[in-house]
Amino acid sequence: MNLDSLYQEVILDHYKNPLNKKLIPNPIAQVTHLNTSCGDEIILNLHLNGDLVEHITWEGIGCSISQASTSVMSDLLTGKQINEAMSILESFVEVIQSKGKLNGDEEIIGDGVAFAGVSKFPARVKCALIGWMAFKDALSQGLAKK
Amino acid sequence: MNLDSLYQEVILDHYKNPLNKKLIPNPIAQVTHLNTSCGDEIILNLHLNGDLVEHITWEGIGCSISQASTSVMSDLLTGKQINEAMSILESFVEVIQSKGKLNGDEEIIGDGVAFAGVSKFPARVKCALIGWMAFKDALSQGLAKK
Amino acid sequence: MSGLLDVTTIKRDFPIFNRTIRDGQRLIYLDSGATSHKPKIVLDAERDFYENHNSAVHRGAHQLAEEATELFEEARLEVARFLNSDGSEIVFTKNATESLNLLAYSFSNSSKNSRFHLNPGDRIVVTEMEHHANLIPWQQLAARTGAELTWLPVTTDGRLDLSSIDSIINAKTKIVAITHQSNVLGTINPIKEIVAAARNVGALFILDACQSVPHFKVDVKDLDIDFLAFSGHKAVGPTGVGTLWGRAELLNEMEPFLTGGSMIESVTMSSATFAEAPQRFEAGVPNMAQAVGLGAAIRYLNGIGMENIHNHEVALTKYALDKLQSIPGLKIIGPTEMKNRGAVFSFTMENIHPHDLGQALDQNGIAVRTGHHCAWPLMRVLNVPATTRASLYFYNDYSDIDALISGIYEAKEFFTAPRTKERK
């Protein structure tokens, strides 16, 4: 496997120009997730509007995989119904944990398919999931508040 | 090595008919020594008379090696000058710790030579020394009281 | 004559049986209660780890680190399945002693409002037949917290006396820590009955499974216990690795024990927060090759079959009990009926000290253990200073028992023969 197939252009591009990387204040939930093995950190603000994911904004430091994956997530899930967002998230997690077995369906996880290669590198799985897990966490906190 | 050369007749005889195995009261020092790996125990009473070892009496339970060795010790060191007793003790200890290299001088350690074979069995060295170490301990306690 | 398993074939898996003892005699190893031997497959698994995958687990992003982590975590799953549990519930320690100390220290590290916190007047219950490893940590915990340590007594035939169980395991009781099988007596304790008593009063139940997990199927769900400890080295695994199993929800509520690298969530100079279990309890670079070796050991045991191992040992036990009891002057310390009894035999011989008997057997290539077997209080209760212990495993057969029996007769002959020679 060469570097290009892990670090697809899409990933490097999101890394350089991350989407939604600026916190919008007054979220329904704010969470901070750490990658305890490297010290990387994601702060995520969630805004809901009824059953709609209105904004996902974030800040943080991390490797290209974690930054790009968070960027992709924030782009993909914003504007979705909550249950739709959760089902996309589940599809993405499944691909990432597949140890190279799944390629992912672009129809469902969009740019997320670029991360399929990450699933072959167990040490990087956490990086690819950190933003998604932060979203999941924020969502359950947000729903609890409703 | 067969059983006879470890368990010489002298040892078995002392085991069956141990000498001085009855505590004389009012010792200058009484000590209890344990073999922590098997639970064996020796209680030893020491009587001094000036620089003379007047009585060494003892009680306790243990294997043939520990009982016989304590019996031999009590017989050999009783009636000796303190420094003479200590030098016999040192000779005996040297033989027992020699890992089969020393036979021991019968002129000095008397029936103690029968224990030379024990030195080849590291797990039994403690058994052969328990009574002697109890004497050494009692002596230093006794001298401290003088 | 052999047991139900084909011991001749099994022995070929264990390199140590190629060596001889005391000038060319066959090794008759009856000390598996202390430690078991290791099949080649376990040694190969350790070696393969070192030769091909060695690297610090959970720490590196390079290929070796990935492979090492995968092997290590696979071993954890192997142990988990063996006990009918989940990987998140398996903590690797260095031995069962550490597993039990981990619990005792973690409990005393817990804060006042925790379910693990002990107050003066609270009770910890053990039994009179505990190994020091499942006794002294609780003595120390009691001393640290002011709790009271008490115990279920042992009957003269080496069974637990449960007649007063309800007054012993009472409302004050917070912890019940008990051995599954006695390493001295061979007694297998009625765990479910005691668990029920513990549950009745809301106490935690901790099982010392050192002498059970290697010998028969132990299912933590079926037993409905809270924690379990065992050692790899008694289960054909490497030295230097033990296991603590604990219910996930309990482990995740517990305070850490050893602290350092790999068990943290976040650290500043003055404080730290901690990872989830099992990582929370595995500080530092772990005993990686040993955990991998333990995984292989368990695969090996599964290959033989725990049911087969158990049946084999039952057959040996029956044979050994009959033969031993036929020796005049020999007294078995422990149950003499087959029911709830493992293949561990402690005994005394009239007029021969255990040390001397052990030595005489050793001269015939027979390895037994003598002494108090790290259960000194039990020795006092049973009023024996020490015993000789033969403990069997699935690589033993009837011929080993025959050798033991004739060795005992020989020793008897030697030590009790009338003697003539005079003292010099």
Next chain:
Amino acid sequence: MSGLLDVTTIKRDFPIFNRTIRDGQRLIYLDSGATSHKPKIVLDAERDFYENHNSAVHRGAHQLAEEATELFEEARLEVARFLNSDGSEIVFTKNATESLNLLAYSFSNSSKNSRFHLNPGDRIVVTEMEHHANLIPWQQLAARTGAELTWLPVTTDGRLDLSSIDSIINAKTKIVAITHQSNVLGTINPIKEIVAAARNVGALFILDACQSVPHFKVDVKDLDIDFLAFSGHKAVGPTGVGTLWGRAELLNEMEPFLTGGSMIESVTMSSATFAEAPQRFEAGVPNMAQAVGLGAAIRYLNGIGMENIHNHEVALTKYALDKLQSIPGLKIIGPTEMKNRGAVFSFTMENIHPHDLGQALDQNGIAVRTGHHCAWPLMRVLNVPATTRASLYFYNDYSDIDALISGIYEAKEFFTAPRTKERK
């Protein structure tokens, strides 16, 4: 081109260098700071123990038990001589983390009038460059006792700032616990100077020697310290074994830590008394094969010669520092002068996250570590979220450094090249 030692020959002793990485590439292992590889001789020593002498030490009277005990105790003496100390001063643990926790727990087990007892207001001094293993146990001890934890700061070039040492190590100070060599920075600390400050106020001095003992001669008498911890697995030894060295008179005054079998003097149901050190601190069946392996590791290191290992690493350090600093955008985190510096190099690369750099190097067969290296507080002080770390040993040579350098250039090229493709 090679260093001062003949690395080609040395590598033949280490089976892992026969394997390849990521599709047939040479293994370039620059992660010995995490764990070192093992020479065949160490694996053979462990295997010989299992295949020929396996038995529980200190417990049996039979031949295997005698042989196992002798091998185990010989290994202890080997470690003792290596540190210029005595066998009675060597405690085998599972890793350095346990060694340090042993001290912290034993101290909090000590009674009020003991020299090890800490009172509120007493001080424990560490440094900002400690590994979590030499930080969190002291945080916890401070929390248990009410003592205050404080630290010597680190300068921006990665040295200890000793300018306020006398106010930091003050009359209240009971314990000073400091790393010999930083696992992140490579800095070798001026131990004698700090020991003098500790002695001045009567504090105990504890050395974390994980990164020094494997790399150069460490003499506990010469350093005049009280305790020292190191791990076998970083010193070409097996996993699952560490060492605590302590002055005999201190060890014998200390309370036990782990309790159970083999560490006792006498036991009743309600209390116990304990054996002398080192047995007092080795509860349960120990990591026997691993200790024996560590003995073999130390014989191997002695065979190469600690002086030769040190000189070799000095040569590599000089070479690596020059080369690394010539890379545009690369910043070394740690001292850039040779003085008191080991062959550990942390660095950051402009615009490339350490994880990505580590991954890129891994694709070329180069194993480095990325992250906070279990020294998270140090990262905060130096204001880097993470670094890439290359750590060398005597089986590395100039060509490994060359590979690292070109790997870094390649990654730089890959990650910072202008890109055209549009996001979908």
